[in-house]
Amino acid sequence: MDPILETIDAALKRKGLTDAAASKLAVGHSSLIKNLRMPRDGEKRYNLPALMKLAEVLDLEFYYGPRRETGPIENVSIDNEDYAQIPLHDAMLAAGNGLHNETEQVIEQLAFRKDWLKKMGLAASAARLARVQGDSMQPTLWHGDIILIDTASPPPQIRPKDAKDLRRPPIYALLDDGEARVKRVERPSNDLTLLISDNPDFSPDPRQGRAQEKLHVIGKVVWWGHAVKD
Numbered sequence: 736m737d738p739i740l741e742t743i744d745a746a747l748k749r750k751g752l753t754d755a756a757a758s759k760l761a762v763g764h765s766s767l768i769k770n771l772r773m774p775r776d777g778e779k780r781y782n783l784p785a786l787m788k789l790a791e792v793l794d795l796e797f798y799y800g801p802r803r804e805t806g807p808i809e810n811v812s813i814d815n816e817d818y819a820q821i822p823l824h825d826a827m828l829a830a831g832n833g834l835h836n837e838t839e840q841v842i843e844q845l846a847f848r849k850d851w852l853k854k855m856g857l858a859a860s861a862a863r864l865a866r867v868q869g870d871s872m873q874p875t876l877w878h879g880d881i882i883l884i885d886t887a888s889p890p891p892q893i894r895p896k897d898a899k900d901l902r903r904p905p906i907y908a909l910l911d912d913g914e915a916r917v918k919r920v921e922r923p924s925n926d927l928t929l930l931i932s933d934n935p936d937f938s939p940d941p942r943q944g945r946a947q948e949k950l951h952v953i954g955k956v957v958w959w960g961h962a963v964k965d
Contacts, residue, residue: 746793819859830872861887888955
């Protein structure tokens with residue numbers, strides 16, 4: 736099988752997208768991947784601009800493969816399984832109003848299985864851990880939860896409103912005028928960004944103009960965990 740199509744298929748499964756849905760998000764019509772699958776005589780040629788847009792939708796680097804490591808990582812072996820040590824930073828991400836973090840030093844490390852990170856399409860060297868503060872993202876994220884952030888993920892994509900699209904916007908860690916926050920981020924258009932809370936007591940926070948320019952994405956939240964408390 737074509738190695739590019741194999742990588743696309745794995746990413747489609749990971750993202751929960753169909754050929755048509757991913758194609759439409761990438762290029763505005765549903766036939767891009769269908770055309771890639773069509774058998775051809777001789778050497779297959781690809782539309783590189785279209786593949787670049789598809790890579791953004793599928794969270795792939797343009798070389799079309801799992802995300803590569805960009806720096807050194809500390810590896811450990813537990814019961815003959817390979818793990819990567821992911822740093823937990825001394826930083827709180829506010830699920831509500833923003834927080835200033837005076838330091839972002841590493842205070843601890845948690846081990847994640849390397850095969851799981853690969854399955855998630857996450858390079859260990861781009862992964863960071865932090866804690867959530869506040870209740871605006873409940874019941875998804877709770878105060879004190881640890882979140883795993885992919886700092887190599889592409890920024891939120893522009894996705895016009897579609898009544899048939901029932902997917903919730905992804906969750907991002909971001910800096911809002913220098914204050915750390917964690918929110919679902921939706922971009923209905925190029926000049927509008929919505930910061931959305933899961934707690935219905937908090938209304939969507941629209942950002943335009945200079946307020947939108949002050950948003951800086953740290954990375955996409957790809958995993959979280961919390962302890963059950965009585």
